[in-house]
Amino acid sequence: MVFALFEKLTNPKFLIEHNLLVIILRRIHIFMTQLGELILLIGKTLKWMTRRPFDLNLIVRQMEEVGYNSLPVVLITSIFTGMVFALNSFEGFHRFGAESLTGTVVGLAITRELAPVLTSLMVAGRAASAMAAEIGTMKVTEQVDALYTLATDPVKYLVVPRVTAGFFMVPILTAVADFFGIIGGYMVSVKLLGANPYIYIHSTKSFLENKDIIGGLIKASAFGFILAVVGCYKGLATEGGAEGVGKATTGAVVISSMCVLIADFFLTKMLM
Amino acid sequence: MMANETYIQVVDLYKSFGFKKVLQGLNLDIQRGETMVVIGGSGSGKSVLLKHIIGLLTPDSGGVFVDNQEVGRLNEKKLDLLRRRFGMLFQGAALFDSLNVEDNIAFALNRHSLLSPGEIKIRVTQCLEMVGMPGIEKLRTSELSGGMKKRVGLARAIALQPEIILYDEPTTGLDPIMSDVINNLIREMQEKLKVTSIAITHDMVSAYKIADRIAMLYEGRIEEVGTPEEIKNTSLPIVRQFIRGESSSTHQGVIQ
Numbered sequence: 329m330v331f332a333l334f335e336k337l338t339n340p341k342f343l344i345e346h347n348l349l350v351i352i353l354r355r356i357h358i359f360m361t362q363l364g365e366l367i368l369l370i371g372k373t374l375k376w377m378t379r380r381p382f383d384l385n386l387i388v389r390q391m392e393e394v395g396y397n398s399l400p401v402v403l404i405t406s407i408f409t410g411m412v413f414a415l416n417s418f419e420g421f422h423r424f425g426a427e428s429l430t431g432t433v434v435g436l437a438i439t440r441e442l443a444p445v446l447t448s449l450m451v452a453g454r455a456a457s458a459m460a461a462e463i464g465t466m467k468v469t470e471q472v473d474a475l476y477t478l479a480t481d482p483v484k485y486l487v488v489p490r491v492t493a494g495f496f497m498v499p500i501l502t503a504v505a506d507f508f509g510i511i512g513g514y515m516v517s518v519k520l521l522g523a524n525p526y527i528y529i530h531s532t533k534s535f536l537e538n539k540d541i542i543g544g545l546i547k548a549s550a551f552g553f554i555l556a557v558v559g560c561y562k563g564l565a566t567e568g569g570a571e572g573v574g575k576a577t578t579g580a581v582v583i584s585s586m587c588v589l590i591a592d593f594f595l596t597k598m599l600m
Numbered sequence: 601m602m603a604n605e606t607y608i609q610v611v612d613l614y615k616s617f618g619f620k621k622v623l624q625g626l627n628l629d630i631q632r633g634e635t636m637v638v639i640g641g642s643g644s645g646k647s648v649l650l651k652h653i654i655g656l657l658t659p660d661s662g663g664v665f666v667d668n669q670e671v672g673r674l675n676e677k678k679l680d681l682l683r684r685r686f687g688m689l690f691q692g693a694a695l696f697d698s699l700n701v702e703d704n705i706a707f708a709l710n711r712h713s714l715l716s717p718g719e720i721k722i723r724v725t726q727c728l729e730m731v732g733m734p735g736i737e738k739l740r741t742s743e744l745s746g747g748m749k750k751r752v753g754l755a756r757a758i759a760l761q762p763e764i765i766l767y768d769e770p771t772t773g774l775d776p777i778m779s780d781v782i783n784n785l786i787r788e789m790q791e792k793l794k795v796t797s798i799a800i801t802h803d804m805v806s807a808y809k810i811a812d813r814i815a816m817l818y819e820g821r822i823e824e825v826g827t828p829e830e831i832k833n834t835s836l837p838i839v840r841q842f843i844r845g846e847s848s849s850t851h852q853g854v855i856q
Contacts, residue, residue, distance in 0.1 A: 335619070381711065466696075473656055474694040477766075478708040478756075479683040481676075 366561050369483070373491050373557065376484040386489040394455045394490070394556070395497030399504070401450050406505035409442050410434060410512025418521050427523060431532035434513035436540060443505035444498075444544045445592055448551035451498055452584040456559030459490050460580030463563025464573040472564065482564065491556040498552025499545040506541060543599045550595055551588045558584035607632035607796050608653060608764070612662035614820075615648055622648050624820030625662070635790050635797040637807045639842065640817030646800035647691075649817065650766050653798065654686050655679050666764070684712055687757030687795075688766040691773075693749035695741040701728075701752050702737035708760045727755040730792075731785060747778035754785060758793065765789060767799035771806045783809045804843050808832075816842060 418430045463486055466472050475482045510532065517523040562580040566572045608630040615623040622645040630636045640646050651657040652664050655671045664671045666682060674682060695704050705724045709715055715723065728734050731751040736744075744752060750770065757765055770786060771779035783806050790797055790810075801807055807814055807828070814831045816823040816839045824831065824839050834840055 469692055470690045470694040471696055473651070474688070474690060474696070476656055477654055477683060477686060477688040478711070479680040480708075480711055481680075 362565070365565070366557065369487065369561050369564070370557055372481075372483045373487050373560075376481065376488050377492065379484070383485065383489055386485070387492050390489045390493035391497050393458070394451060394493040394552075395500060398451050398454050398497075398501055401454060402447050402501045402505050403508055405446050405450055406438075406443060406509040407512040409446055410438055410509035410514075411516045413437060413442065413509075414513035414516040415521075418517055418523070427521075428527050428531050430517050430523065431513070431528040431530075432535040434517075435510055435532040435536040438509035438513070439506050439536065439541045439544045441544070441592075441596075443509050444502045444548040444551060445588065447502045447505045447548060448498055448555060448588045449585055451494070451501065451552065452555045452559075452588060453581055455494070456555045456580045456584040457577045459556065459559030460562040460566070460576045461573055463560055464566035464576040467564060467566045468569055468572060487557070487560040487564075490560055491553060494552035494556030495549055496552070498555075499548040502545055502548035503541075506544065543596075546599065547592065547595045550591060554587050554591055555584040558587055605632045606630070607667060608798070609665040610649070610653070610662075611665065613649070613652060613659050613664065614661045615645075615652070615657065615659055622820060623652075623659075626817070626821055628815055628822050628825070630796060630798060632796055633790075633794055634812040635786070635799065635810055637811035637814045638798065638800045638817055639802060639804070639807050639814060640800075641802065641842065644817050645820055646817055647768060650688075650768055650798065650800055654683060654688060654766060684708070684760055685763045686766060687754075687760065687762035687764070689750065689753045689757050689768065689770060691769040693753035695744075695749055695753055695756070697741050699741070700737070701739050701741065701744070704741065704752060705756045705759050707756065712760065723759060724755075727759050728752075730758065730788075731755045732781070747774050747781065750774070750782055751785070754782075754789070758789065761793070762795060764796045764798070767797065767801075769801055769803075770799055771801060771803045776805075779803065779806060780809075782806075786810045804845070818842075 414430055414434050417433045418427055421427045421429050421433075463472070463482075466486070472482050472486075475485055514525075514528060514532075517528050518525045559580045562576040562583070566576040606629045610626055610628040610630075613623050613626040614621075626645075626649065628636075628638075628649075638646050638649060648657060652659055653666070653671065655664075655674070658672045663673070666685075669678070669682060671679070671682065695701075696707065699707070702721075702724050703710075705727050706720050709720045709723060713720070724737060725734070728736065731754050733748060733751050733755070736748070736752075741749065741752070767786065770782050774782065786797065786799065787810055789795060797810075799806075799810060811828050813825060813827055815825040816831070816836075818838055824834060824836055826834070831839065831843060834843070
């Protein structure tokens with residue numbers, strides 16, 4: 329009875345003949361299914377993380393891919409963000425003669441918000457997409473099935489190393505971004521706009537607390553975990569050849585970026 | 601090896617994907633040590649059947665029993681243990697392209713055996729010799745031709761000394777000579793390793809060559825099971841049509 333109703337509701341002909349409400353319900357159904365699968369994947373990942381064998385060489389390779397290979401992108405992003413942020417803040421504060429606060433604002437904004445979020449978005453664009461593409465290709469060429477037949481869970485072999493790498497490398501990248509963002513701000517303020525270097529450094533140091541930096545790094549860990557899980561999920565859920573891999577890659581970037589931004593709000597609130 | 605001992609039993613297997621009913625009450629018994637070839641048209645559900653046997657898919661109803669264990673109801677650990685008794689050769693070989701030939705073949709050995717690295721190396725060499733491709737350990741999988749990939753895939757499948765080997769379209773996409781090489785290898789595997797084999801194919805030359813028994817899959821059920829001789833002389837029109845490769849009048853109607 330229920331199944332018959334479901335069959336009727338999901339029949340394409342019925343949809344065209346009837347209203348959009350059904351389409352919306354169907355989208356919600358798909359969304360809830362995917363959310364459930366994602367949560368199951370997180371559970372499985374956490375379970376496999378604690379079980380032998382620990383594939384250290386795989387983890388190191390992913391750390392290189394997620395961390396080391398993302399360094400140039402993160403460096404450029406953070407330096408220029410610090411620079412432009414200093415430029416804008418200096419201009420704004422200049423209007424009421426509070427230029428000395430530029431260092432403070434740049435320091436706080438970079439460590440609390442800009443470095444973790446922008447780093448994560450960059451890694452989402454670089455690494456989460458690569459994860460979805462690689463795992464997606466493995467899925468459509470039956471390599472994922474081959475893993476099962478060799479008595480190896482793909483979550484263990486493919487997902488755990490990537491998520492571990494995301495969890496540890498994104499905060500490290502964020503720390504690098506913290507440093508270079510502040511340097512960028514300093515360069516623009518002091519060298520370009522002629523701020524007093526002593527006052528700039530003092531105003532950065534005196535208002536910046538450990539918890540700002542640590543809070544930012546904790547967020548970065550969470551973002552790294554999220555973007556890697558989403559990238560892997562999209563990869564494992566890939567269906568249908570090259571087109572499917574393309575869709576999975578795009579989906580991985582879009583969804584992981586959105587998840588990072590949404591999680592950012594809640595984590596920031598929690599860490600206050 | 602005991603003759604006529606049912607080793608793998610497929611009982612009343614049903615599977616649908618969305619609205620598409622693929623398997624509709626499929627029954628098939630496979631004896632220990634025999635090579636069973638399942639033939640059937642494209643999209644008839646041959647691959648789906650194979651994936652049920654090794655537990656990559658779970659049935660909607662019915663079940664697959666391997667050595668009296670129901671595959672779909674095993675927990676993760678037991679399923680893993682059961683899978684170690686299987687080797688599977690995929691249609692596109694499904695070699696891991698991030699690893700070279702040696703690491704592909706050694707994959708299961710590295711993870712599931714207690715062999716030392718030196719012993720694993722020896723085993724890899726043995727497996728490559730068995731499929732007639734010695735000395736290619738260090739090649740990348742992208743450097744292999746289609747036929748070579750299949751043979752490396754077979755070497756990977758036999759690395760853990762399985763009791764059962766599954767072949768998914770072993771000769772599809774190969775030239776006739778390479779197909780014959782693969783067919784001979786499949787026969788050799790059975791003779792040397794005494795494995796139970798299940799192959800799915802629509803290549804009748806291959807089916808006659810490797811099969812002890814042939815089963816014809818049609819519309820989600822097994823239409824007929826028999827020795828190659830029996831299948832050749834079948835009286836069932838659907839089977840006769842398939843093995844002779846004749847398109848039916850209804851198909852012609854569609855084309856016109």
